[in-house]
Structures are given as structure tokens and as C-alpha cells.
């Protein structure tokens with residue numbers, strides 16, 4: 037029943053269009069993956085897992101259908117005001133009973149540091165708390181990812197804990213050997229052959245959202 041409700045509500049998101057100050061959040065389209073593949077690559081190896089491999093037509097279809105029709109994920113596109121695709125934002129582990137979900141976001145490399153991430157999160161948060169009537173938006177972020185953390189703090193998120201997760205195997209880095217990583221080594225640990233990365237859990241609650249809303253003139 038819970039799943040049927042979610043599917044029903046998800047269908048209603050098929051024509052979603054949320055306008056922010058700098059971005060528009062909209063439902064996913066088939067050609068979004070083609071546009072994503074044309075983005076510049078992240079030059080920093082720490083973020084290389086955001087660089088997708090080249091995908092054939094069939095894999096592009098799969099990419100689209102998996103995200104568009106998975107009833108456990110709400111996967112949305114972020115356009116800038118010139119209708120250029122700049123990123124994706126998603127909700128997952130959606131729990132309608134607890135009224136909570138986890139949020140994930142990434143932008144194309146050339147679109148970072150322009151305020152798009154902050155505006156996209158604030159725009160989705162308004163819909164999440166006010167229209168979807170949810171109470172808690174969670175996220176986790178690698179502790180070394182200071183740009184993302186700064187963005188989340190600007191949006192009003194607060195830290196609620198830390199944990200270790202397997203370092204993304206797509207990011208093949210010699211964290212403990214390569215001196216370029218000496219400043220962020222403290223955020224990693226070794227367990228046997230495995231490298232684990234420290235992550236921060238953060239939350240934005242409806243209460244925090246409403247308090248923030250009352251002392252900013254945004255939204």
C-alpha cells in the first residue's frame with residue numbers, strides 16, 4: 037500500500053516544475069543523460085566518480101528508465117535560467133510514515149560555485165516541507181568535501197553524526213601514499229585492504245526550515 041501511494045504521488049511529479057532564484061527543478065527527460073555526458077569532466081581525481089563513462093544508446097535508456105520509474109527514488113533535473121541542464125537532485129530512502137527522506141545532489145563541473153547547488157536545495161526543500169509535508173531531510177557528505185558542506189550549511193543543515201563508508205572504488209586514489217592528499221588524510225582510515233572515508237550525516241528539519249524562513253526574505 038505504501039508503495040502504491042508512493043507510485044501515485046511520483047506520477048504526480050511527472051510534470052513537476054519548481055522555480056528558484058537561479059535554477060528550475062523539473063522532472064527527468066530522456067535526453068538529460070545525453071546532456072550530462074557532454075559536461076566537462078571533474079579534473080580533481082577526488083571527484084572522478086562524478087565523471088560517467090561513455091554510454092551507448094541502450095545504456096542511456098537504462099540510465100533514464102532506472103531513475104524515472106524507480107518508485108523508491110525521486111530523481112529530478114536542475115536547469116539554470118537559460119534552460120541549460122546543470123545538475124541533478126534526488127530524494128531516496130523515502131519514508132512516508134516517518135516523513136523523512138535523504139537528499140543527493142551533483143552538478144556538472146562547469147556549473148559549480150555559482151550558487152546553483154544552494155538555490156536548488158532551497159527550492160526543493162520548500163516543496164518537500166510545504167507541499168509534500170515531510171519533516172526531515174537527511175544527507176551524508178564526505179568530510180573532505182568542503183564545498184558541499186559549505187553549501188549544506190548555507191541551506192541550514194546541521195551535523196548530526198559521522199560514520200565511515202567504503203571509499204568509492206571508482207575513485208582510485210592513493211590517499212595514504214600520495215602527498216597531494218596529506219591535508220585530507222585525516223578523513224580516511226584503512227581497514228585491512230580497504231580504505232574507508234569519513235562521512236558527516238546532516239539534517240534539515242521542518243522546524244529549522246520554518247525558523248530560517250522567518251528570518252530571511254527568501255521563499
Ligand SMILES: CC(C)(COP(=O)(O)OP(=O)(O)OC[C@H]1O[C@@H](n2cnc3c(N)ncnc32)[C@H](O)[C@@H]1OP(=O)(O)O)[C@@H](O)C(=O)NCCC(=O)NCCS
Nearest residue numbers: 141142143148149150151152153154177182183184186187
Ligand atoms: C556540492 C555542490 C552540489 C554544491 O553546489 P554549488 O552550486 O557548487 O555550491 P554553491 O555555489 O551554492 O556554494 C558553494 C560554497 O562553497 C564554497 N566553497 C567552494 N570551494 C570550497 C572549499 N574548497 N572549501 C570551502 N568552501 C568552498 C563557495 O565559496 C560557496 O560558498 P559562499 O557562497 O559562501 O562563497 C556542487 O559543488 C557539486 O555538485 N559538487 C560535486 C559533486 C558533489 O560534491 N556532490 C555532493 C555530494 S554529498
